[in-house]
Amino acid sequence: MSVVTLTMNGRLISARQGESLLQAAREHGIEIPTLCHLDGLEPLGGCRLCLVEVRGSPRPLPACLTQASEGLVVETDTAALVEYRRMIVELLLAERAHTCSVCVRNGRCELQAMAARLGVDHVRFEYRYRLLPLDASHERFTLDHNRCILCRRCVRVCDAVEGAHTWDVCFRGINGRVVSDLDRPWGESTSCTGCGKCVHLCPTGALSRTVDVGDEAARERASLLRILERRAGIREEGA
Amino acid sequence: MTGTELAVLAEAEDRRRRGGEQRLLVCCGSPCMAAGAESVLSALRGRLAASGMATEPDLVGTGCRGPCSRGPLLTVQRRDETDAIFEHATPELAVAVVDALSRGADLPGEGRLPERFPFLTCQTRIVLANCGLIDPDEMGQYIGAGGYNALARVLHDMSPEEVCAAVSASGLRGRGGAGYPTGLKWQLVRKERRDRRFVIANGDEGDPGAYMDRALMEADPHRILEGMAIAGYAVGAEEGYLYVRGEYPLAARRLGKAIAAAERTGILGSRVLDSRFRFRIFLRMGAGAFVCGEETALLASVMGHRGEPHSRPPYPSRQGLWGCPTLINNVETFANIPAVISMGAEAFAAVGTAASSGTKVFALCGELVNTGLIEVPLGTPLRRIVYDIGGGLPDGREFKAAQTGGPSGGCIPAAQLDVPMDYEALQALGSIMGSGGLIVMGEGSCMVDIARYFMGFCMEESCGKCVPCRAGTFELFRMLDRMANGIARPGDMEDLERLCRMVRETSLCGLGMSAPNPVLSTLRWFRDEYETHLRERRCPAGRCAMNGEAVPCPS
Numbered sequence: 001m002s003v004v005t006l007t008m009n010g011r012l013i014s015a016r017q018g019e020s021l022l023q024a025a026r027e028h029g030i031e032i033p034t035l036c037h038l039d040g041l042e043p044l045g046g047c048r049l050c051l052v053e054v055r056g057s058p059r060p061l062p063a064c065l066t067q068a069s070e071g072l073v074v075e076t077d078t079a080a081l082v083e084y085r086r087m088i089v090e091l092l093l094a095e096r097a098h099t100c101s102v103c104v105r106n107g108r109c110e111l112q113a114m115a116a117r118l119g120v121d122h123v124r125f126e127y128r129y130r131l132l133p134l135d136a137s138h139e140r141f142t143l144d145h146n147r148c149i150l151c152r153r154c155v156r157v158c159d160a161v162e163g164a165h166t167w168d169v170c171f172r173g174i175n176g177r178v179v180s181d182l183d184r185p186w187g188e189s190t191s192c193t194g195c196g197k198c199v200h201l202c203p204t205g206a207l208s209r210t211v212d213v214g215d216e217a218a219r220e221r222a223s224l225l226r227i228l229e230r231r232a233g234i235r236e237e238g239a
Numbered sequence: 240m241t242g243t244e245l246a247v248l249a250e251a252e253d254r255r256r257r258g259g260e261q262r263l264l265v266c267c268g269s270p271c272m273a274a275g276a277e278s279v280l281s282a283l284r285g286r287l288a289a290s291g292m293a294t295e296p297d298l299v300g301t302g303c304r305g306p307c308s309r310g311p312l313l314t315v316q317r318r319d320e321t322d323a324i325f326e327h328a329t330p331e332l333a334v335a336v337v338d339a340l341s342r343g344a345d346l347p348g349e350g351r352l353p354e355r356f357p358f359l360t361c362q363t364r365i366v367l368a369n370c371g372l373i374d375p376d377e378m379g380q381y382i383g384a385g386g387y388n389a390l391a392r393v394l395h396d397m398s399p400e401e402v403c404a405a406v407s408a409s410g411l412r413g414r415g416g417a418g419y420p421t422g423l424k425w426q427l428v429r430k431e432r433r434d435r436r437f438v439i440a441n442g443d444e445g446d447p448g449a450y451m452d453r454a455l456m457e458a459d460p461h462r463i464l465e466g467m468a469i470a471g472y473a474v475g476a477e478e479g480y481l482y483v484r485g486e487y488p489l490a491a492r493r494l495g496k497a498i499a500a501a502e503r504t505g506i507l508g509s510r511v512l513d514s515r516f517r518f519r520i521f522l523r524m525g526a527g528a529f530v531c532g533e534e535t536a537l538l539a540s541v542m543g544h545r546g547e548p549h550s551r552p553p554y555p556s557r558q559g560l561w562g563c564p565t566l567i568n569n570v571e572t573f574a575n576i577p578a579v580i581s582m583g584a585e586a587f588a589a590v591g592t593a594a595s596s597g598t599k600v601f602a603l604c605g606e607l608v609n610t611g612l613i614e615v616p617l618g619t620p621l622r623r624i625v626y627d628i629g630g631g632l633p634d635g636r637e638f639k640a641a642q643t644g645g646p647s648g649g650c651i652p653a654a655q656l657d658v659p660m661d662y663e664a665l666q667a668l669g670s671i672m673g674s675g676g677l678i679v680m681g682e683g684s685c686m687v688d689i690a691r692y693f694m695g696f697c698m699e700e701s702c703g704k705c706v707p708c709r710a711g712t713f714e715l716f717r718m719l720d721r722m723a724n725g726i727a728r729p730g731d732m733e734d735l736e737r738l739c740r741m742v743r744e745t746s747l748c749g750l751g752m753s754a755p756n757p758v759l760s761t762l763r764w765f766r767d768e769y770e771t772h773l774r775e776r777r778c779p780a781g782r783c784a785m786n787g788e789a790v791p792c793p794s
Binding site: 047 | 304530702713752
């Protein structure tokens with residue numbers, strides 16, 4: 001495999017031919033933000049956070065979809081790019097109801113972390129305030145459209161890794177939303193295997209485990225009982 | 240069918256037409272159909288059958304004739320006389336015309352377009368040469384007008400390289416809007432080292448007010464098929480797809496008929512015109528998404544996926560349909576190809592300007608005396624189109640702006656009326672040539688309202704794949720909506736411009752990249768109007784509601 005040399009943020013770095021700029025940057029400790037990309041999934045180029053400036057290109061290019069090639073001169077953190085990224089995060093926050101305080105992912109949310117990382121301390125756009133439905137029909141998982149950023153990780157992992165293609169996107173533009181099967185409740189999906197890959201990859205609280213009901217709660221209690229049992233044993237020994 | 244048979248057929252058609260004394264042409268394009276062309280046609284048919292004339296005139300239902308606002312149009316062609324064109328034709332008029340013809344009397348004097356009607360005489364019709372003059376459902380009439388001659392010549396006398404070279408030499412540029420050199424695109428596809436290649440004609444026209452492609456597909460479908468077959472031969476493709484917008488059922492029906500007729504006679508199929516070239520064309524209907532006019536979204540739609548664009552590169556010329564090299568041109572570009580071959584590249588390049596050769600079809604609409612479909616050489620001044628062809632604005636109203644390029648384009652102000660209509664000149668003014676929609680506006684139009692309308696269109700049509708287009712057009716629409724309702728916030732103007740730049744720079748495909756153009760171009764020429772809306776909470780044109788209430792966003 002041939003190696004190419006390019007300049008990133010003024011530094012000469014080497015990359016494998018055919019590798020994306022995003023991968024090349026990561027290998028050299030340069031973090032380019034992204035919310036939709038995950039190694040191993042088909043690159044989408046949807047969130048536009050990984051846009052970088054490439055000399056000779058009239059407009060910024062997505063690092064996840066741009067291949068490293070010999071002699072490229074790339075800037076990943078210019079003032080314009082940082083401003084665009086902030087606006088993208090603000091647009092996402094205004095688009096749906098991302099109310100962190102009552103979100104299951106509060107503190108572990110990638111959108112929240114991205115906002116903090118980019119210094120988004122207010123949103124200049126008017127919030128949409130549109131209450132979207134919540135699908136809690138699945139016995140173990142919940143889908144909350146209000147937290148979805150349409151990154152389509154769930155769609156891609158379900159299709160490419162699990163091979164079920166339960167998820168897809170329905171409607172378009174601002175009204176787009178992910179649907180299971182042909183827009184049936186998740187719980188009634190005949191293709192869903194219940195593997196949970198979508199939940200594990202969801203960057204926000206859109207997909208989560210329904211931990212408070214059913215079997216899940218019972219298992220939580222069983223493990224706690226085991227801990228208590230051990231604790232009781234230790235106490236006995238100490239006595 | 241061989242080249243000789245083609246010539247024999249053309250001659251027979253020519254003789255048949257000469258034999259008839261008169262022809263009656265009824266425009267059956269969508270606008271005239273909507274105005275009642277069907278009833279005119281059946282009245283003519285009924286009266287002709289009852290009249291018992293010795294040599295019954297040819298009755299032809301044609302495609303678009305041009306002056307759509309005057310429809311339904313009835314043209315009477317008589318030997319050795321200039322054509323008589325009746326506007327707003329009615330069944331009663333049809334009866335009167337047939338009676339006059341059967342008696343050999345003079346035709347009714349009322350309701351006729353002037354003999355030298357500038358709308359028709361100021362045009363140069365190359366692409367629309369047959370439009371309104373032949374029956375689109377009769378392949379023989381297209382052949383009689385010289386159709387499929389270019390294809391026969393290409394197959395028998397030219398190598399694929401020579402065809403590509405001829406198209407390059409003609410200087411033809413893509414008519415879909417961006418103006419990419421057609422010959423260059425063909426050569427790119429030709430050079431790819433793959434066995435399987437495709438040709439796609441993009442008939443997914445969606446700009447509000449634009450209907451050039453529809454008229455072309457409805458009026459002269461065989462010309463598009465011929466252009467596609469020539470392209471297939473030149474780039475080495477054996478399969479072509481014709482992608483027609485779902486809202487154009489009439490165009491799709493006529494194209495389907497044309498394809499079937501061409502296959503039946505061996506003009507398309509496994510031995511095209513008795514050569515060793517094999518070419519088939521498949522029809523694909525869209526499902527009502529504007530974004531499918533974007534080439535990568537169109538590819539997805541043809542392959543049966545959700546109509547969404549993907550990032551380029553790879554360009555379709557390298558990886559298109561099912562990963563194979565694919566040539567995508569607009570239907571109007573393909574309709575130019577037979578003319579490039581039969582006129583010769585030099586003669587074609589002599590029309591228009593040096594950098595933009597040939598003609599362009601425009602759908603002329605808005606506040607004009609005459610609206611309709613026109614074809615003029617590229618580089619024709621806007622003033623000539625508006626005042627000579629369009630007849631100026633009604634009631635002597637003042638010209639304010641002309642909108643070109645639909646939701647991807649911009650407005651040209653009155654001060655720039657002398658701009659030559661070519662790719663570069665329009666771009667320099669912050670607009671684009673686009674596919675050919677041309678909307679003329681008078682003093683009663685508000686530029687904020689126009690920008691708001693187009694932004695609403697882009698918001699509705701965004702596929703939602705990338706954030707700037709999905710959420711950005713939504714926020715832009717809300718800002719413009721606030722301005723139009725007199726409830727804009729002080730910082731809205733700056734936010735509007737900043738967000739426009741961001742959406743333009745960061746969107747994934749052409750839809751998002753160009754969505755801010757109507758705002759940016761109206762801001763450039765009519766900034767004071769925005770200021771008045773914002774600071775004085777007043778609409779100078781009296782168009783915006785300014786009622787202090789936001790219109791609820793579509794859910």
